[in-house]
Amino acid sequence: MKQFEDDDFEIPPAVPPPPPAPVNAPVTPTAAPANGKAASTALTDTPAPIPTRTGSPAYTEDDEVCDFGDPEASRVGDGYDRIRPDKSQPDLVVRFALMPHLKPRKALVHWVEGALGKSQRRCASKPRELPAYCCQVLGESRYHVVVPAIQYLNCSTTGAYAKDYTGPVEFKLGFVDLSPSTFSAVGGLVEDDGTNNIYQVDVTMKRNGQKFDFAMRKCVWRNRPEVAQAVESAMQRFVATGGEQKLHKKLGRETTLKEWRELLAGQVAKAESVTLDDDEY
Numbered sequence: 153m154k155q156f157e158d159d160d161f162e163i164p165p166a167v168p169p170p171p172p173a174p175v176n177a178p179v180t181p182t183a184a185p186a187n188g189k190a191a192s193t194a195l196t197d198t199p200a201p202i203p204t205r206t207g208s209p210a211y212t213e214d215d216e217v218c219d220f221g222d223p224e225a226s227r228v229g230d231g232y233d234r235i236r237p238d239k240s241q242p243d244l245v246v247r248f249a250l251m252p253h254l255k256p257r258k259a260l261v262h263w264v265e266g267a268l269g270k271s272q273r274r275c276a277s278k279p280r281e282l283p284a285y286c287c288q289v290l291g292e293s294r295y296h297v298v299v300p301a302i303q304y305l306n307c308s309t310t311g312a313y314a315k316d317y318t319g320p321v322e323f324k325l326g327f328v329d330l331s332p333s334t335f336s337a338v339g340g341l342v343e344d345d346g347t348n349n350i351y352q353v354d355v356t357m358k359r360n361g362q363k364f365d366f367a368m369r370k371c372v373w374r375n376r377p378e379v380a381q382a383v384e385s386a387m388q389r390f391v392a393t394g395g396e397q398k399l400h401k402k403l404g405r406e407t408t409l410k411e412w413r414e415l416l417a418g419q420v421a422k423a424e425s426v427t428l429d430d431d432e433y
């Protein structure tokens with residue numbers, strides 16, 4: 153759990169992670185009894201062993217068979233996407249909740265545009281050392297932060313649920329990618345007083361020109377036992393199946409000094425540092 157320690161970011165302490173839920177618990181919410189104790193009861197169960205490859209059913213040719221519309225076959229990337237309103241929908245409000253199960257991670261990056269297109273690459277400079285070649289050519293690198301989150305999928309286009317809504321709550325796992333200024337803006341939505349913090353609320357996100365506006369909303373997932381159970385199950389599974397590594401990859405492409413030299417050699421004019429506005433984050 154500690155191999156990416158340099159990425160750990162200082163954020164108000166997360167609420168203590170809940171006791172582990174059974175790793176194999178279904179994501180589909182199960183009906184909660186009227187007393188609403190289902191989630192807490194399930195979460196105190198003895199954790200099931202983490203499934204491993206050796207424990208998985210043997211691969212068969214049936215695993216290759218699929219139909220059109222198969223979500224796995226049509227998935228782009230790792231299915232763990234950045235949460236933000238799309239540029240094509242400037243008025244859409246996206247609603248999400250940050251997940252305390254994994255710490256936020258930070259990294260210095262350069263945004264470069266070269267022959268191979270635009271990419272976010274990890275800066276090669278090390279703390280307490282002189283700026284590396286990438287910084288000498290492109291200027292100072294900048295931090296960005298990735299935080300695991302769930303995005304609500306069936307709220308309104310203004311990010312709202314009807315008052316006293318009791319219907320199903322659809323969500324998907326993803327992450328938010330924040331610049332230093334948006335990281336401060338989100339963290340500043342809730343004053344951490346020991347019991348209340350940014351992980352206890354929902355957040356809405358809306359485009360405002362080249363920037364994003366954030367607002368705090370009452371948390372939906374924590375206040376619905378069956379939703380809380382589904383979110384906990386999904387996050388436990390994510391953590392148990394390489395979630396930390398997936399989050400790490402979202403920080404940008406690792407680029408060695410040699411690769412930076414090749415990337416920037418003779419094409420400095422083309423591979424210029426892209427303006428780092430909030431829209432890129």
Ligand SMILES: [Zn+2]
Binds near residue numbers: 276
């Ligand atoms: Zn650099």
